[in-house]
Amino acid sequence: MRSLLSISVHVYGAAAVLYLAYLIRQSKLLPAVGRVLVGSGLVLHGASLGASLFAQGGVPVGIAQGFSTVALLLLGIFFFLDVRYRVPVIGAFLMPIALAVLVPGLIMTGTGEVLPPGMKGPLLPLHITIALLGIAAFGVASGVAVMYLLMERQMKGKKFGVLFARLPPLQFLDELNRRLVVWGFIALSVTLVTGAFFVSDAAAFVWRWRPTEVATLVAWLGFGALLHARFFAGWQGKRVALLTMAGFFVLLVSLVTAFPAAGLGGVQ
Amino acid sequence: MELLLVGLSHKSAPLAVRERLALSEPRQEELLKQLTALLPEAMLLSTCNRVELYFAAPSAEQAREVAMGKIAEVGGPEALEHLYERRGDDALLHLFRVSASLDSMVIGEPQILGQVKDAFELARKAGCAHGALARACGAAFVSAKRVRSETGVGRAPVSMASAAVELAKKLFGGLEGRSVLVVGAGEMAELAARHLSASGATDLVVANRTYSRAEELAAAVGGKARPFEELFSLLVPADVVICSTASPTPIFTKQNVAAQLKPRRFRPLFMVDLAVPRDIAPDVHDLDGVYAYDVDDIQQNVAENAAARAAEAARAEAIVAEELSRFVRARAIRDGVPVIGKLRARARQIALSEVERTLSILAVENLSERSKKSLEAMAIAIINKLLHQPTAKLREVGPEDDDRLADATAELFGLDEAADSLAAGGKGGRS
Numbered sequence: 268m269r270s271l272l273s274i275s276v277h278v279y280g281a282a283a284v285l286y287l288a289y290l291i292r293q294s295k296l297l298p299a300v301g302r303v304l305v306g307s308g309l310v311l312h313g314a315s316l317g318a319s320l321f322a323q324g325g326v327p328v329g330i331a332q333g334f335s336t337v338a339l340l341l342l343g344i345f346f347f348l349d350v351r352y353r354v355p356v357i358g359a360f361l362m363p364i365a366l367a368v369l370v371p372g373l374i375m376t377g378t379g380e381v382l383p384p385g386m387k388g389p390l391l392p393l394h395i396t397i398a399l400l401g402i403a404a405f406g407v408a409s410g411v412a413v414m415y416l417l418m419e420r421q422m423k424g425k426k427f428g429v430l431f432a433r434l435p436p437l438q439f440l441d442e443l444n445r446r447l448v449v450w451g452f453i454a455l456s457v458t459l460v461t462g463a464f465f466v467s468d469a470a471a472f473v474w475r476w477r478p479t480e481v482a483t484l485v486a487w488l489g490f491g492a493l494l495h496a497r498f499f500a501g502w503q504g505k506r507v508a509l510l511t512m513a514g515f516f517v518l519l520v521s522l523v524t525a526f527p528a529a530g531l532g533g534v535q
Numbered sequence: 536m537e538l539l540l541v542g543l544s545h546k547s548a549p550l551a552v553r554e555r556l557a558l559s560e561p562r563q564e565e566l567l568k569q570l571t572a573l574l575p576e577a578m579l580l581s582t583c584n585r586v587e588l589y590f591a592a593p594s595a596e597q598a599r600e601v602a603m604g605k606i607a608e609v610g611g612p613e614a615l616e617h618l619y620e621r622r623g624d625d626a627l628l629h630l631f632r633v634s635a636s637l638d639s640m641v642i643g644e645p646q647i648l649g650q651v652k653d654a655f656e657l658a659r660k661a662g663c664a665h666g667a668l669a670r671a672c673g674a675a676f677v678s679a680k681r682v683r684s685e686t687g688v689g690r691a692p693v694s695m696a697s698a699a700v701e702l703a704k705k706l707f708g709g710l711e712g713r714s715v716l717v718v719g720a721g722e723m724a725e726l727a728a729r730h731l732s733a734s735g736a737t738d739l740v741v742a743n744r745t746y747s748r749a750e751e752l753a754a755a756v757g758g759k760a761r762p763f764e765e766l767f768s769l770l771v772p773a774d775v776v777i778c779s780t781a782s783p784t785p786i787f788t789k790q791n792v793a794a795q796l797k798p799r800r801f802r803p804l805f806m807v808d809l810a811v812p813r814d815i816a817p818d819v820h821d822l823d824g825v826y827a828y829d830v831d832d833i834q835q836n837v838a839e840n841a842a843a844r845a846a847e848a849a850r851a852e853a854i855v856a857e858e859l860s861r862f863v864r865a866r867a868i869r870d871g872v873p874v875i876g877k878l879r880a881r882a883r884q885i886a887l888s889e890v891e892r893t894l895s896i897l898a899v900e901n902l903s904e905r906s907k908k909s910l911e912a913m914a915i916a917i918i919n920k921l922l923h924q925p926t927a928k929l930r931e932v933g934p935e936d937d938d939r940l941a942d943a944t945a946e947l948f949g950l951d952e953a954a955d956s957l958a959a960g961g962k963g964g965r966s
Contacts, residue, residue, distance in 0.1 A: 423820070425835065437803065
């Protein structure tokens with residue numbers, strides 16, 4: 268199955284090159300081929316990951332598989348957005364991020380981490396999948412936020428260069444950010460609730476102030492406050508973009524600390 | 536007489552310098568009056584993209600001094616750093632190119648020819664465009680009209696207004712359902728309003744100092760007119776603001792726009808300033824979520840479109856060069872024959888042809904050669920007596936000092952047409 272994953276990484280790499288080239292060269296062929304490549308990469312990647320997960324009972328084990336899943340979900344969201352809104356420019360920003368998440372995992376796999384007993388249950392795969400989906404949504408939102416900040420700089424700097432011509436309109440990026448953060452926040456909320464159930468089931472405690480728990484809670488509160496400010500105080504634009512990126516960083520901390528935590532492989 | 540141009544444009548000077556030199560019409564007239572006291576011919580071309588002084592003077596040096604003095608006086612000493620200067624046929628070429636809209640911010644934009652014509656009209660009324668300068672303008676207009684009718688440069692022009700709409704789309708995506716506030720009800724405002732509603736903007740509100748004009752424009756573009764006093768509260772529902780008033784000072788400042796941001800719930804606001812001097816203070820753009828652009832910023836955005844017209848522009852340049860050399864040839868012939876000579880030659884020609892006509896009517900065979908001679912002499916004598924005073928006056932003034940009298944003479948007696956037909960001779964006449 269590893270060879271499948273390795274092929275998909277190469278396919279993604281090729282797509283990333285095409286999307287980056289599209290920034291410089293306006294040709295409809297580049298993103299069209301890129302779209303096909305991402306689609307086939309997703310199929311290969313999904314097959315590889317699915318097979319591994321099936322063998323393990325549906326739960327990603329270890330940081331490598333966690334990252335691989337995040338990359339898959341992230342690219343899946345991008346693929347959906349590109350097909351739906353035709354915004355291949357996002358690819359130029361997201362593909363490199365996805366690869367950066369995926370490649371280290373590829374090198375690290377095979378450490379043979381196993382799930383400790385007592386961590387199984389129907390809720391666990393659900394909990395983890397939704398958690399990772401939330402992280403992926405916030406990842407895409409952060410990529411969109413980076414694009415927003417770049418475009419905002421162009422509009423404020425009054426330098427109408429290549430980026431200005433290629434990047435989508437500011438309001439579109441802001442609206443996309445809003446939707447992604449809403450869905451990410453919903454996913455994060457579900458994660459927290461299912462996580463609480465799952466942990467209390469497994470180890471008879473609810474809250475232990477582990478870094479994962481703290482980081483996730485901080486991110487949840489932060490995004491909650493952000494959405495509140497957006498809907499009730501009219502926050503938008505640059506401030507929201509910066510906060511989205513900060514929130515995503517906190518979530519990444521939560522993801523990294525979740526896996527090795529106490530050698531449990533527990534994800535909160 | 537030498538032609539001189541001193542000026543600055545969007546190519547040489549930033550907006551901040553240009554707007555100080557953009558004068559209202561009464562002030563333009565006043566400046567012209569001051570200039571004519573010093574120099575025989577002067578014209579002031581003042582648009583939102585350029586301020587240029589054209590002179591015809593015996594000494595270009597002297598004219599230059601005068602121009603520099605005036606520009607420093609009106610625009611401050613830093614304006615001098617952005618000036619360009621053309622003399623003789625270079626100045627002529629510049630005038631031709633400007634009139635043909637080849638030197639415009641948006642190449643081929645149609646307003647410039649009218650603006651040059653207005654400038655010429657103003658100078659003519661002030662009595663400071665009658666000779667060399669007037670002829671140069673006339674020829675420039677002919678070439679500009681040829682450029683417009685024979686090339687595609689002026690077709691489907693990318694106007695400032697449509698460029699502003701494109702810029703707005705980079706903020707909002709589409710303009711469907713957006714609210715637009717139009718401040719000022721001039722031609723620019725109307726053009727912008729039409730572009731915006733064509734792009735899908737639905738709520739158009741017009742505010743103008745003269746309310747009746749606001750009502751007219753609103754009716755023309757299907758919007759609503761509102762009193763100018765409500766201006767700042769009108770910012771609250773607006774997504775796009777287009778300004779093009781003749782206000783000498785900014786209407787929108789950082790303070791008065793900032794005060795509306797909270798009631799707007801910090802929605803992004805797109806502001807376009809098509810006016811020179813500016814209606815929107817430059818620091819309004821520094822406000823978070825406010826994007827304010829002036830004519831210079833928009834120019835940057837249309838640079839690409841201008842490139843697409845390069846081929847047509849090359850054809851236009853060829854037409855301008857052709858018209859220019861035609862004009863220069865005609866002028867050489869004209870200058871080669873001084874006015875006094877031309878006047879006398881013309882009069883003599885008329886006298887002799889009249890004598891001939893009379894002779895053919897009379898019974899010629901009865902007339903002795905002597906009588907014929909004396910008839911001729913009489914005709915010439917009348918001409919000479921009649922022309923004595925004008926000739927003496929023209930000699931007295933001398934052509935080097937002042938062309939004005941000579942030009943008036945040429946105009947009164949229609950001497951230029953004679954020169955033109957000479958110039959066109961061998962080419963089978965001109966259209």
